[in-house]
Amino acid sequence: GENVEQHPSTLSVQEGDSAVIKCTYSDSASNYFPWYKQELGKGPQLIIDIRSNVGEKKDQRIAVTLNKTAKHFSLHITETQPEDSAVYFCAASITSGYSTLTFGKGTMLLVSP
C-alpha cells in the first residue's frame, strides 16, 4: 500500500519568514495530494490540494509543488503569521473523494512573533 513520509516533524520560524514542508510517497498510482491544517482541538481542514496533472498550485500565501518523477510534493507558506501555527499533514490517494487517504506523520509549525 501507499506510504507517505513527511519532514520535518517540527519547524520553527520567525513571523514573515517562509516555511517549507516536504513529503514523499511510494505508490506511483497516487494522483491526488491534499494538505491539511489542524489546530488544537479541531479537525483537519483542507488548505490546498494538487492533482498529478499539474506541477504547482498557489492560493495567496500558500503553494504546493509536485514532482511526479521523484514522487515528492511540498507545501510552501510565505510571509508566515502567528496564526499559521498548527500541525500540517500531507496525504496521498489514488482518486480524490472515492479512495482512502494515506497521511504523513505531520509537521508542527511554530511561528514566533
Added chain:
Amino acid sequence: SAVISQKPSRDICQRGTSLTIQCQVDSQVTMMFWYRQQPGQSLTLIATANQGSEATYESGFVIDKFPISRPNLTFSTLTVSNMSPEDSSIYLCSVGSDRGSDGYTFGSGTRLTVV
C-alpha cells in the same frame, strides 16, 4: 464542500463501557470514513462506510470492537466497544466528494478519554 456535524465533541468514559459517535453530513455522500488520531499522532483509517453495505475495516481494526452503521447517505455512527485506556484518542469522521473534485472534509472530532 460538505459540512459535518460530529457528536459528542468529547467524553470521559469508564473502561468496559461503549460509546457511540455520530456523524451527520449536510449533503448526500457515497463514502464516509472513520479515523483515529492518537495523542500527538497522525490519522489512521479505521474503516470505510458506504450506505447499504458492510463497512470495510483496515488491518488492525475489527467490527466487534468498532461497529459502524450507515443507515442513509447523510449519517453514520461509530461505536467504540468494551473500552480500555488504550482507546483514548480523537475519533474523526470524513466524507469524500461524490463529484470527485472537492477532496475530503473532516468533522471536528470526538476526543475520548477512557478511565
